[in-house]
Amino acid sequence: MADPQVIVVGNEKGGAGKSTLAIHIATALLHAGRRVAIIDLDLRQRSLAKFFANRAAWMAANAQALPMPSEPDMGDGKLLARAGEDEQVARFDEAFAEARLTADVVLIDTPGGDTALSRLAHARADLIVTPMNDSFVDFDLLGQVDPVTLELQRPSIYSESVWEARKQRAVERGGSIDWLVVTNRLAVAEARNRRRLDSRLAKLAKRVGFRIGVGLRDRVIYRELFPFGLTVADLSNDIRPVSVSLAHVAARQELRNLMQAMGLDDVMIALDVAA
Template identity: 30%
Template sequence: MAGEKNRIITIANQKGGVGKTTTAINLATALAAIGERVLIVDLDPQGNASTGLGIERKERRYSSYDVLVGSHRIEDAVLHTAVPNLSIVPSTLDLLGLEMEISQHADRVFRLKKALQADDAQEYTYILIDCPPSFNLLTMNAMAAAHSVLVPLQCEFFALEGLSQLLETINQVRHSVNPTLDIQGIVLTMFDSRNNLAQQVVSDVRTHLGEKVYSTLIPRNVRVSEAPSYGKPAILYDLKCAGSQAYLQLASEVIQRERQRRAA
């Protein structure tokens, strides 16, 4: 595990379309806005976190793929974003072939962990890892490297069913490769206060998981949805919109939980 100089948080959900990458981008931006030095590691071959932060594909000379195959260090792949204090290790479609390339290597699950133990990764106070919407070698690398997992959960009918599968996956990782892996928290996304089902999902998740669920609800918000097409986090695109304000609140909760953890 990387030293206590930084906190490595994997943002994961095996289901797509839950606001995972949106959460990674905007939480990272909010943390950077309050003075934290933040790095996003984009482990999704689609590269949406990279695109959403305005990183053109032609700029991605080196990527998380190069880091995982061991041909380059983290510092070689890091690109600065338009957000002060926020950098990213971008992804490329090369990641699609990673499993075939390193599946026979004994350290295949620990490639990212080793990379993040390097001195050049210690300058960041928070490292957020954006995972693909599946449980594969990329997600295993992310969970093996992380101190904790942050789970975005869409306010929809099958939310709890998908969550139980993810919690079981986290338990498996804890028993096999990372015994100290914790759940940083569960953030409810795409919340529509006019929808009775969404209200019921919030109630059910809080009943089942209690304090693990953040107080902040991320609302459905047009401005948040528009922002990636402009290569900007919502917080830069429209700071005053409800979605941006919610992510700022979420960042405060994340930091508060980290303070409580250190004090314990």
């Protein structure tokens, strides 16, 4: 069996939309027939794990069947969050080894901060997906700008973390890590601030080596479906817990575009067929 692809959703800032992206990536992969294993390293909040627990409960209550990922057991997240670093790493190693045995894709959601588990996960990635809101607050983790001219000065702490992960990966296993930065939760209206950010982001991409894609806009549908454990990829004639509008069609197209940006064209095609 070939090694699974390891996708890490990472950004050291909270509130950038990591878990929302992870949820949608996982469900899109599942609908394309991938065997997906999820590992939620946000040990206290565990939004990714809660989403799929909601999904199982909703399916049972509504006599529906939807694809589900596997989730290696790491125990009680809150207890593990208080454990020592060695124990956390050991539990992650066990979960990661189990996931690799059964999955085509291992999807890891990371916390909004610099932790030993997050650094370890990044070094094992084949693809890192980093969401970034259209704010210089978010950009500051990737690159520093001059406070007067707003011109790009240097890479910042998260870019340096990814660089270290790439070096560790090259030493331990060879190969390279693909890095995709997606602009996420964008407002619908065009803004001057976003144009400024796009310019600096393009310069930084050339300097530190990442690709740029478009993530998911700030749409009500993404929040509406979370309590059910559902995404726009799940909606059909039989599965429609909320009323469907043209905005939901646009949301589904955003998910297709995200899959294409990640290099998962076959997943994008599968979403087209299922639409």
